[in-house]
Amino acid sequence: MRGQPEPGASGSQIYAASGCIACHGEDRKGSSRGPSLHDLSGNWSQPDLAAYLASPSTWIEQDPRMQKLDQSYNASMPAFDNLSEAERTRLAAWLQLGRSASSSE
Numbered sequence: 073m074r075g076q077p078e079p080g081a082s083g084s085q086i087y088a089a090s091g092c093i094a095c096h097g098e099d100r101k102g103s104s105r106g107p108s109l110h111d112l113s114g115n116w117s118q119p120d121l122a123a124y125l126a127s128p129s130t131w132i133e134q135d136p137r138m139q140k141l142d143q144s145y146n147a148s149m150p151a152f153d154n155l156s157e158a159e160r161t162r163l164a165a166w167l168q169l170g171r172s173a174s175s176s177e
């Protein structure tokens with residue numbers, strides 16, 4: 073389920089290729105395995121979000137909100153350190169658009 077995106081893939085393509093859908097859902101509204109990703113911009117700057125994707129455990133250690141969130145799910149957010157920094161930045165930018173971004177863009 074965790075493939076490598078094509079070079080130049082858009083944020084939504086990286087989301088699909090990386091298997092985020094398995095836990096966060098096709099429309100990012102969440103599932104029993106992961107929270108909704110619809111309203112991230114209140115909690116995340118884009119650079120922080122891009123860094124988080126490579127090392128979620130760093131945030132769980134530092135941020136009480138993330139600790140709570142982690143405890144509410146059986147699974148934990150995997151580290152996507154297989155993605156390049158450019159890919160994580162594109163993915164973070166798309167995630168921050170929230171639910172207004174179309175999933176087919």
Ligand code: HEC
Nearest residue numbers: 090091092094095105106107141142145147148149150152
């Ligand atoms: C195995 C299930 C799983 C997969 C796959 C997964 N996540 Fe997560 N994700 C979680 C869980 C569970 C959390 C809650 C925090 C924790 O437990 O670590 C989370 C948290 C997050 C958060 C923080 C949400 C917030 O409220 O701040 C973001 C952003 C996120 N995931 C994005 C992604 C992206 C993008 C992908 C694909 C590259 C992905 N996740 C793949 C399970 C998953």
